[in-house]
Amino acid sequence: MTAESKSPTLEPVPPMNGDPPAFGDLMGHPRPLWMLFMTEFWERFAFYGMRWALVLYIVAQFYGGEASGQGDASRTYGAYLALVYAAAIFGGYVADRLLGYQRSVLVGAAVMAAGLFLVAVPNHTVFEIGLATVIIGNGLFKPIISTLVGKVYTQRDERRDSGFTIFYMGINLGAMVAPLLTGWLADKVFGTPEIPAYKVVFIASGVGMLISMAWFWIGRGALNGVGAPPPGAENPMRIVLVALGAIVAIPVAYFLLAIGAQALAWILGVMFIALAVLLLVEGIREGKVQRDRVIAMLIIFLFNVLFWCFFEQAGSSFTFLADEIVNRQFGSWTFPTAWFQSVNSVAIIVLAPVLAWLWVKMGRINPSIPRKFGLGLLFNGSAFLLLMFALSTLVSDAGKIPFWTLFMVYVLQSVGELCLSPIGLSMVTKLAPVRLVGFGMGGWFLSTGIGNNLSGIFAGLVSGEGGMTVASAEHAYTMGFWILTAFGVVLFLIAPLVSKLMHGVK
Template sequence: MSTAATTGAPAPIPEFRQVLGHPRPLWMLFMTEFWERFAFYGIRWALTLYIVQQFYGGAGEGEAPASKIYGAYLALVYAAAIFGGYIADRIIGYQRSILLGAVVMSAGLFMIAWPDQTIFKIGLATVIAGNGLFKPNISTMVGKLYAQGDERRDSGFTLFYMGINAGAFIAPILTGILSDMVFGTAAMPQYKSVFIASGIGMLISLVWFWFGRRQLGGIGRPPEGDGGKGKVLWVLLFCILSVPVYYFLLAIDASNLQYVLTVMFLALCGMLLVEGFREGPVARDRAIAMLIIFTFNILFWCFFEQAGSSFNFLADKIVDREMFNWIFPVGWFQSVNSLAIITLAPIVAWTWIKMGRNNPSIPRKFGIGIIFNGLAFLLLMAALSGMVDAAGKIPFWTLFMVYVIQSVGELCLSPIGLSMTTKLAPVRLVGFGMGGWFLSTGIGNNLSGIFASHASGETGMTVASANASYTQGFIILMIGGVSLFLVAPLIQKLMHGVK
């Protein structure tokens, strides 16, 4: 084993060829993530609508359980990242973890196209198992392209985040066209084509990384003589055996799943703290700061991730989508967030640079992100209480702008969070720390499903049920965002100069 691996010191970074001011492999990882996100977001908009139509006969009573399944699925996708990060850190390396995860995810995406509820959930469980290996490790690879203190790291993560959103923008539009205009109709979408197209996108991601990984050199590979084919087969067996576990967790009530996720989160916090204490006072304080921010990350995603659940039902039932004798497809709302990210990301990045020494600290950026999320819910409150027409509909522009406002909040939080984790996590557990970031996101997503089920009520979403829930969401978000903004200096002190 190499000295770097033994001592926990970071391995030296190769001299990469620079393309547009960044290491060349960044652009390969950009496209790999583009196609993986195409697959992920290709099914995201359709899941709850499909569950209600296919397994509940289109009845409003199916909305609450569909939202809970959706939230649980997203939660487990992110929670699985803990194991994926650990496996990459300690067993087979990042490159092999990404490849194996892509294979498993592809299989799961094709499985959910089969219109049987049991096979559907097994397919979702398989996607979860594969994504756990893929998602945290490709993000960690981006961080490994830059030396500690390299000022391009944040902008590199922002560019990578644009790749995520480019795939997320195209996926709902293309899969929506396939389901409505090519293989189905607006009245009876053909969701099977959505899931198949997403599976093909995942295969493209796999092939892209398989050929592009040569650019990485030794980055992300296991130490010499470690992580051979035998270990890869053991990890594959672990993935296969984990599928029934994820299936069971999808099947139980979301409230019970929340207990499981909370225990996992507390265990992860303990492991990161132990490693931080082992590395010394600075590493300890940074680990504490990171875990505090993880907690606020849960709050953000609980309300942000209404897009695939309650906002879907809001768009379907309560938003006036008719324009020029044409009905704006429900799924296309999912692309608004990504379009806003692609458009606004350079502006936000330029703003941080332009502010210079007045650039907000990482905790304050998180606080701003949560406040913007709250402002989106304030707009929904105004629309549902004062803009409902005689047909019981709110204007199209209101939901459109909700996605835009949330996107500003996301830009203040999510790409910064990825970069922050690579800076604050204990050196020997960076992948595991990234898994913690995704687990906190997953906990928020499971809570989002529970919240969305309340927004729909027992018989389906109404103006009154949506307004009551979104008012509650606004209050919680504003309290959380303002509180984080106020305590930010204390958290920044624990970060010991990390910016």
Template sequence: MSDANTAAGSPIPEFRQVMGHPRPLWMLFMSEFWERFAFYGIRWAMVLYIVAQFHGGDASGEKPASELYGAYLALVYAGAIFGGYVADKLIGYQRSILVGAIFMAAGLFLLASPTELVFKLGLATIIVGNGLFKPIISTMVGKLYLHGDERRDSGFTIFYMGINIGAMIAPVITGWLARKVFGTNDDPHYQWVFISAGIGMVLSLVWFWFGRSQLKGIGLPAEGKEGLGRVGLVALLGLAVGIPLFYFLLTINANALQTILMALFIIPAVMLIIEGVREGHVARDKVFAMLVIFVFNVLFWMFFEQAGSSFTFLADKIVDRDFGSWTFPLEWFQSVNSVAIITLAPVMAWMWVRMGKVNPSIPRKFGLGLIFNGLAFLLLMVALSKMVDDAGKIPFWTLFMVYVIQSVGELCLSPIGLSMTTKLAPHKLSGLAMGCWFLSIAIGNNLAGIFAGRVSGEGGMTVESAHAGYTFGFWALVGSGVLLFVIAPLISRLMHGVK
């Protein structure tokens, strides 16, 4: 194979093209679709279930529910740092995905138990599995394209659509099962949310198992590491070390967890810098640019991830969802973001390509993401100060549009971030770099839980507490977005032509 068909020193097979992209992209698309169905299928129900099941339905349970939800999300993404290392150094990418899928399915089924201990054990099991699955399948998308292939960004955007199609239908189906098939609107049977999500994860496992031959060797274990004993060792460590560790971290104070996550971020960051220095000054500069972007990524997700916590309580208590005799189901708000992503993703993917040389730089795309996120909080500020009716409710359309505006920001940032990481990472530690990307999201997610807990306060969310919290969110997001625009030329220089 000629040098033209070589990326990062490794040959890329000749793939059949489907709709202008390598055929395995669509297999990875569907595997991620079912995994995201499982992940987002439980998102709408978690904080409501925790308050109802473990706090007797009292509003004082909102703060600990938000913090547990934030900790779970944080650890789901923090686990990616270990998964990246396991895939890079021990068992290869394909086996990491398969083992991770098994752990995630088992954890989702455990959530159906009504006891708090087993519930948290289920969360810990999902965290272990997600660490082995999530960063690896994203990294494999990048390995389908040559470095410099202009289709890479649009390929990641298509992959991101798979995430969002799964996320769109998940709350509708799981909500229907919980409220209409096995329960009622007043007494939803949440265990069916978790069971149906577990079935979705099994489908993801099966899809990848039968479709992995399309990869033509990409992601197989390195020479000399093909033995199944390594897979058994990873599974044993997950059971004996990973699950107990993450269970413990789910039970500690959210601020203490934040300190641990911050310290944990430093370790892979230093490893990436060292590897960058070894590869030369260009690789070193790219690592520095990537790490600066990661810091702004933390701020984005801190406020974006109110969707599963404070926005859920906002929708339940302060948003007018009544349309005559019909009430808009609370869980459907979780699908709005996905509908917006599915609708807008092809448009924005086309737009980035169409803009050509005037395409905004990666730092400025991130800046736009932060600013759009901030504009969503501006709308909430106005609604909570100017549009509250006599019943203490704000109009339905305001929260609906918050999700849409945030979706525009997400499309400016998240799929571009995945692609950026595969472009800027040192070649030998691409999985670790993707794990570091997800760790930055983890830090933001734990901060999201802490922030949501403060919005609710000790006695539950009010119009006043929501207005004060979301006002802070607006200024933090817009201020950081403007700052990123100002320093974008410096970051772009460090990227050495990567766009």
């Protein structure tokens, strides 16, 4: 048993507003953590099961396999991811004020499953309606399941960061298994490596989402009322009204997908400003300390945008890089492109317990939240440095770079992700105003979404008009290295100021 799974001895403290009921421990953490862990496992199975195939499917199905479709596929992918996370703002509000967290998770799961099955229909309009449906469902589900993790710990429980890191392992277990299974189904069972059966990928993902919904439905009693509807919101008719609202919202998401990534970037920027104002108003209402904490959280959100802009090349430009420029041959066997999507998850699963243990073991010298974010940016930058090196000096006569280089790019990005993403989830539950924790979590996912939309725009530049080349990739990834490194250093320099604004939150 690792150090983070042992219950720390805590001094008795007065109960704080919003503290959960006392839960029994399982492996050193509150029992509901493990139910939420498996719910998220299956949701991430669904999400990542389709992720690797999305840009390849768009090019194959709607562009006849022509490389000229890569730019549009990347921008569609980035806009889809952006809206998935942006929808979390409204999902957080619905959960906080209308439905409660438990019912929001269940409604969101049902809507997501419907969308995944629609994506499998080989018609461009229906395909994008399916993506829009997944967007709306994920908005109701994603920020809320993370918020529930924070709510099963007391405000002063030192296990919170460790618990979020363990929860993050559930995310990555699902993300690891999904490409392996759906890639095998697409290539070996229902198709061939030359003509994968992408529709099967989307159907399998829909089945995974149904399992996630059933798991939460059966296990939600373990929460002992945490996440139940707020007072006055118990009426079941609210579920019907939210479901109807989701149906109305789907055409809006479809429109936002259709307007293009550049226009969407402006809309998301306005949404972020509006969210920041609302959080600041609530923070000011609660006093100077809460106001400063909101300011610190918003500063971190801005650096989060930058991290995900480059990290999410994994599902767009890195996919085309793997498919066309990476040497995947091992004798007579070809490493499937889909399996690269599992490298990140394997690295997270291997390294997450190490970092979870390390954060606890370091105790008082544990790096501050902003410095952990700075490390995330620098590790992400080191991945692009490796690509710079490979594309400038290791290209073979056949125009390929070695397999190990892209493999290690995913590993380096995973270390950066561990320094940043689970810590960010925990940060929001500690810095957001108590009445708007779900809304604050929506803000975290909106900042991630803005980064994802920019990732699609950036990936479109990597591919250019005629498809990716060694020269276009080297030029773009060099730019990525310098941007990430510069802003990582800036965050390290301003970390003391940001920590001061947090007023003791670690």
